[in-house]
Amino acid sequence: MTQERIDGAPEILVVGATGTVGRHVTLQLLASGVRVRALTRHPDLARQPRYVQGDLLDPDSLEAAATGAGAAFLIWPHPTADGAAAAVSAMARHVRRMVFLSSAAVRDVPGRGPESPGRPDAAIEALIAGSGVRYTFLRPHGFTANTLRWAEEIRTDAAVRGFGGGAGLNLVDERDIAAVAVRALTEDGHEGARYVLTGPESPSQEEQVRIIGEAVGLPARWEELPRDTARLRMLTAGWPPTVVDRALDFIHARVGDPEPVTSTVEDITGRPPRSLRSWAADHAALFR
Ligand SMILES: NC(=O)c1ccc[n+]([C@@H]2O[C@H](COP(=O)([O-])OP(=O)(O)OC[C@H]3O[C@@H](n4cnc5c(N)ncnc54)[C@H](OP(=O)(O)O)[C@@H]3O)[C@@H](O)[C@H]2O)c1
Incomplete structure (x- = not known):
């Protein structure tokens, strides 16, 4: 990979700049001397330096x-691809390069080509691929920050209740996803790549x-719930039934067959991906 910067148009638009991954993309771009336009829907924040107001819809x-x-840098945080064609073409009229935060679900x-049943990621990838821009797709596994959903249970009774405690699930640190995004945004050599990103x-x-x-x-511990109980909890939390069943099937399948690990983060950034242990040490205060 060459370290050549994009000629002539150094500013990079970051969509999702206030989110889990985009905030690190923004920070890491700034740290490497790249000028950033951080998109937000919120007018008060958009008045701050480096922010611009905008809405994907x-x-x-x-x-x-x-x-x-x-x-x-683009994310699509909506459950369907409705509105995505107009959004992608509006951006593609201006930028020469797009890095899309897709998903390992693709x-x-x-x-048949890329598919992501129940999720819009494959449809967004297709829109970008057809838009004429140079593109890179990041397909990360679950973010390590997803474990924050356990914070309340760990804080209150040091126990997490769920289905499939034996399921080996990969978690990738959002800072490592951002580091790959920064490379793809600022270096040549990533065009057309579809990077499956995992933790170690x-x-x-x-x-x-x-x-x-x-x-x-x-001394936090796992307490196994029967599948039906876990299903009811997820439905009560507002998850659509098809998504719940797909998620529970996936977890069941990973018991005894853990998710595979890729070397992509290290291949691209030159640094091994961060472990859950190191992420947890950095974020321990959020669980106390
Ligand atoms: N969590 C996982 O394990 C996982 C794994 C693989 C892929 N993904 C993908 O990651 C994406 C989410 O990324 P994230 O977790 O970094 O985001 P996040 O923390 O959920 O934050 C959402 C971001 O999207 C922005 N946003 C929401 N609606 C918007 C709209 N209509 N127009 C413009 N901006 C909008 C928000 O900005 P403002 O509020 O400032 O406007 C915020 O920055 C999703 O597409 C998901 O499929 C997640």
Whole structure:
């Protein structure tokens, strides 16, 4: 990979700049001397330096935000691809390069191409690929920050209740996803790549709770729930039934067959991906 910067149009538009991954993309771009336009829907924040106001569902606002930018980091945080065609084409009229935060849920099916049942990621990838820009797709596994959903249970009774404690699930640190994004946004050589991003290991959910407990200083443990009970809890929390069943099937399948690990983070950034243990040490205060 060459270290050549994008010529002529150094500013990079970051969509999702206040989010889990985009905030690190923004910070890491700034730290490497790249000028950033951080997109937010919130007018008060947009008045701060480096921010611009815009909404993915309002193409005119995106077009204004992208005018003069050289590249864009894009997320699509909506459950369907409705509105995405207009958003992608508004941005593609201005930027030469897009890096899209897709998902490891996208599978390249021989003879059919990318598919992501129940999720819009594959549809957004197709829109970007057809837009004429140079693109890179990041397909991360679950973010390590997802474990924050356990914070309340760990804080209150040092126990996490769920289905599939033995399932080996990969977690990738959002800072490592951002580091790959920064490379793809600022270097040549990543065009057309579809990077599956993982952390260094796929600990079982039981192990994940124990690792976080050790970092926090609590003897945190996993308490297995029957599938039906876990399903009801997820439905009550507002998850659509098809998503719930797909998620529970996936977890069940990973018991005894942990998710695979890729070397992509290290290949691209030159640094091994961060472990859950190191993430938990850095975020222990959020579980106390
Ligand atoms: N969590 C996982 O394990 C995982 C794994 C793989 C892929 N992903 C993908 O990651 C994406 C989410 O990224 P994230 O977790 O970094 O985000 P996040 O923390 O959920 O934050 C959402 C971001 O999206 C922005 N946003 C929401 N609606 C918007 C709109 N209509 N127009 C413009 N901006 C909007 C918000 O900005 P403002 O509020 O400032 O406007 C905020 O910055 C999703 O597409 C998801 O599929 C997640």
